[in-house]
Amino acid sequence: MQVAIVKYNAGNIRSVLNALHRCGVEAVLTDDVETLMSADKVIFPGQGEARTTMTYLRQHRLDEVILGLRQPVLGICIGMQLLCRHSEEEDTDCLGVFDVDVVKFRPTRHEDKVPQMGWNTIGDLKSDLFKGLSKEEFVYFVHSFYAPLCDDTIATTNYVQPYSSALHRDNFYATQFHPEKSGAVGERIIRNFLEM
Amino acid sequence: MLAKRIIPCLDIKDGQTVKGVNFVNLQQAGDPIALGKAYSEQGADELVYLDITASHEGRKTFTQLVSRIAEEINIPFTVGGGINELADVDCLLSAGADKVSINSAALRRPELIDEIARHFGSQVCVVAIDAKETDGQWRCYLNGGRVETERDLFDWALEANRRGAGEILFTSMNHDGVKQGFANTALSRLADELTIPVIASGGAGSMEHFRDAFTQGHADAALAASVFHFGEIGIRELKEYLKQQNITVRL
Numbered sequence: 001m002q003v004a005i006v007k008y009n010a011g012n013i014r015s016v017l018n019a020l021h022r023c024g025v026e027a028v029l030t031d032d033v034e035t036l037m038s039a040d041k042v043i044f045p046g047q048g049e050a051r052t053t054m055t056y057l058r059q060h061r062l063d064e065v066i067l068g069l070r071q072p073v074l075g076i077c078i079g080m081q082l083l084c085r086h087s088e089e090e091d092t093d094c095l096g097v098f099d100v101d102v103v104k105f106r107p108t109r110h111e112d113k114v115p116q117m118g119w120n121t122i123g124d125l126k127s128d129l130f131k132g133l134s135k136e137e138f139v140y141f142v143h144s145f146y147a148p149l150c151d152d153t154i155a156t157t158n159y160v161q162p163y164s165s166a167l168h169r170d171n172f173y174a175t176q177f178h179p180e181k182s183g184a185v186g187e188r189i190i191r192n193f194l195e196m
Numbered sequence: 197m198l199a200k201r202i203i204p205c206l207d208i209k210d211g212q213t214v215k216g217v218n219f220v221n222l223q224q225a226g227d228p229i230a231l232g233k234a235y236s237e238q239g240a241d242e243l244v245y246l247d248i249t250a251s252h253e254g255r256k257t258f259t260q261l262v263s264r265i266a267e268e269i270n271i272p273f274t275v276g277g278g279i280n281e282l283a284d285v286d287c288l289l290s291a292g293a294d295k296v297s298i299n300s301a302a303l304r305r306p307e308l309i310d311e312i313a314r315h316f317g318s319q320v321c322v323v324a325i326d327a328k329e330t331d332g333q334w335r336c337y338l339n340g341g342r343v344e345t346e347r348d349l350f351d352w353a354l355e356a357n358r359r360g361a362g363e364i365l366f367t368s369m370n371h372d373g374v375k376q377g378f379a380n381t382a383l384s385r386l387a388d389e390l391t392i393p394v395i396a397s398g399g400a401g402s403m404e405h406f407r408d409a410f411t412q413g414h415a416d417a418a419l420a421a422s423v424f425h426f427g428e429i430g431i432r433e434l435k436e437y438l439k440q441q442n443i444t445v446r447l
Contacts, residue, residue: 011289011316011317011320012289012294014266014290014291014292015266015292015294018266018267018292019270021267022267022268022270047317047319047320048317049317110388110391111414113391113392113393113416114391115318115319115362116198117319117362117363117393118198118199118201118241118393118416118417119198119199119201119241119446120197120198120199121197138199138446140271140272142319158197159198178272180270181270181271181272181294182270182271183236183270183271184270186270187270
């Protein structure tokens with residue numbers, strides 16, 4: 001199986017390569033159009049800020065490439081947010097696969113800090129991406145912006161309020177959390193994606 | 197609900213895990229990767245790898261070890277020790293670390309926090325503070341607790357927060373290694389004043405101490421070394437205990 005990881009100006013991409021390696025898959029990190037188009041699976045990961053990453057994608061025509069992908073695609077963290085319509089972070093227009101706008105956490109209690117950093121549960125699971133998982137599992141999050149609940153929501157997490165911790169539309173899957181850093185649960189999610 | 201985190205800390209010297217009692221008398225406690233993997237499997241939420249001699253001897257950090265850790269460990273990990281400039285941070289993050297912990301370098305040149313936050317995001321920037329209370333005054337220390345400064349703990353933590361730190365890792369030198377509990381009064385003041393998570397460090401001796409760091413100290417995470425390394429407290433049993441005490445933990 002050919003798995004391609006979209007190479008762009010976001011951080012923490014190596015951890016996805018490592019996680020795939022632990023699942024027995026040697027992925028390629030690439031921004032080459034042909035390689036991305038012909039891969040069996042594409043992962044669009046990363047940590048970063050919406051405007052600078054989106055600008056980079058447009059400048060390198062990767063926005064069109066990503067939107068043209070027909071195989072299963074998995075967006076992770078900023079990758080998920082960039083697949084949404086718009087982000088409040090630097091008022092950025094994004095790729096618009098998911099019909100939802102990303103907004104910032106606005107906590108009312110001091111103990112709800114921003115970014116949300118750490119392990120929280122995913123519930124209300126509605127996708128084969130979560131096959132084999134029990135009702136509420138902990139996964140690892142680091143983020144200040146979130147996608148509200150919408151028609152594409154396939155997992156819900158509660159922080160400040162319930163929001164979308166995973167989205168799905170057509171061949172696009174995405175998680176706000178980091179499956180590559182979420183222990184055995186995360187590994188199961190990655191394996192499930194690889195089996196799509 | 198967001199879980200309280202349990203973080204084993206692996207102090208590294210010459211590629212091996214060590215843990216000092218009150219920052220001296222180093223004892224061997226195992227292979228860093230094997231130990232990290234074992235902790236991950238027992239339910240540790242994160243790992244911290246500190247190159248404890250790096251700052252003192254002025255040598256660069258342990259990038260090769262970091263790459264190997266990143267390959268084998270499937271939970272987040274932080275690395276620290278001897279980070280002086282942005283290039284050190286870039287190197288460690290590129291090797292696969294999720295966060296870096298800065299200590300002496302930030303006290304000497306606080307702008308380093310702004311630079312890390314701007315280039316890599318606040319979430320990667322853990323500011324570690326070693327502090328000691330003398331006559332009711334908490335002072336920050338440099339170089340792994342060897343050099344006292346005039347800097348007040350709370351004042352410095354607030355500045356670090358303002359400059360873009362993602363988390364504060366507070367080690368009480370009064371409590372470290374003596375296993376009588378965390379510095380809960382200072383911790384709760386930090387947790388209540390800061391807008392970023394606070395990691396409690398120094399003083400874990402029993403499971404009750406962890407509970408108190410969360411309930412009295414309002415910490416977001418608790419870090420310990422020797423109680424885990426020498427098997428005095430198992431991570432799974434600790435988390436089961438905390439759950440019974442109505443503290444949200446990942447089990």
